[in-house]
Amino acid sequence: MTDLLHSEVEEELRASVRALLADRCPPEAVLARCETAEPYDRALWRTLARDLGTASLAVPEAAGGAGASAREAAVVLEELGRAVAPVPYLGSAVLATTALLALNDGDGGDGEAAKLLAALASGERTATLAVPLSTAPGTGAFPAAVRADGAGALTGTVTSVADAAVADTLLVPATGREGPGLYAVEADAAALAVTPRTCLDLTRPLADLTFTGTVARRLAGPRDAPAALERALLTGAGLLASEQLGIAEWCLATTVAHLKDRRQFGRPLGSFQALKHRLADLWLDVVGARAAARYAAGTLATGDPDVPVAVAVAASHCGELAVRAAEECVQLHGGTGMTWEHPAHLYLKRAKADQIALGTPDRHRTALASLVDLPPPAA
Template sequence: ATGADGYGLYAVETAETSVTVEPLISLDLTRPLAAVTLTGAPARRLAGPDRAAAAIGRALLTGAGLLASEQLGVAEWCLTETVRHTKERHQFGRPIGSFQALKHRMAALWLDLVSARATARYAADALATDSPDTPVAVAVAQAHCAEVAVRAAEECVQLHGGIGMTWEHPAHLYLKRAKADEIALGTPGRHRQALAGLVDLAAPMG
């Protein structure tokens, strides 16, 4: 928040009567969200203008970097589950996974997943070692892993056919998590824009 002496980071107790926490209906119901309203709530300052912005920036960078690992996990589950299903589901007397068109879709997804694993691991390593490349590593990981997770979840739903569209199958939960993660700490486009600035790559003209 901005105070009399500039930007600051503050802690507020949610038990205060001047703090209202209103639950929101989110796309991913397994990850609750809420709107927090402060009305003259007492606060304890944790950091002043000299440290607050850097602390929040670091927290958001760390969160985005680690979120890439969750997105990788979503994509891996979706591909593994889809491969299992296409081996067991038979049509025309043979597993649907033996059809060339489905093989190509799963192979393309596997290649995307390999790249996502590399970027997510590098971002995590950069954060753990406090590497100077951390901002670039996180931007690359988020720009790629977010889209791979969504694509893997969409393929999981589609390649499961009718069962993939039902509430009884967990595929829809992974799709909702992937879509929620995609915008949680910056969209892929926002991270690509940040990456362009970090590597001094000018935006296209016109």
């Protein structure tokens, strides 16, 4: 059983990240940036990844990292969710880094994976996994959208890739004559088109990638690529629950503060019993989500055999909770919550986008049913 309480080191990490985000990423700053030509805050990402070292948390010291674990990464993601921070942490420090960690560098890579991993850990470069953000773990099927020829050139299109707009390197699952492989493509490569999509979440833009004979470096072949992809998706789904928890915590705290201050009929809105009940129910669900998200992170950190079950529980519960918490935040703020100037809509959009990302709650519940030998949920 993993410890669901944070250690002193984890609390210090939380305090550092929260202080940075409070100073550099307040809601008004996110609102001002989200519809500009630069929705990502590159300066904040450099500070977060390089100066605070959060990009290296899951990377062993021998590989140039901090030698921490998924638990520390979950702490960071919870704070990023609380701030809806427009930084590519999920794509680079979670999905891409986990895929590289899973690779056997001796399988046709000539150490390329290790070099790229060290660059990501140092914050010098940013990467993302070139799969649709909606891709769920546990499907058992290797993506077939991109083909690799005998020379390693890639052809095909991948839609709705998160963090592709700011990635220096793309990790592309592709199938060639030898079978599945994982390839590295530089973002400035010729014959690569990165097309932004109109998406719901303005703080995590998506893009389509089109490869037309694009030069790539193979990092892994059939022996390692499928397992690396699956590990990245499973880890991403498990840690995304912590981001969803952070969203829900912000929405609950902000709504409680509003109902304490806002008065109607000479009384604070929070004194009305019906609103108390709604907030009490939400608080109980947040407590449950905190336990589920931290347990998932703990199993990922230790390589516990219970990882698939823990991830399915956390992803299914936290995905729905974040949306409900954001909806309550909008509704209980009344007319203010419906305005563009209030940040509640950013949290609702991030929560809804996260609910679809890396598998929907229904998809994870179906996976959970098979893992614990229960009949799948009714359609």
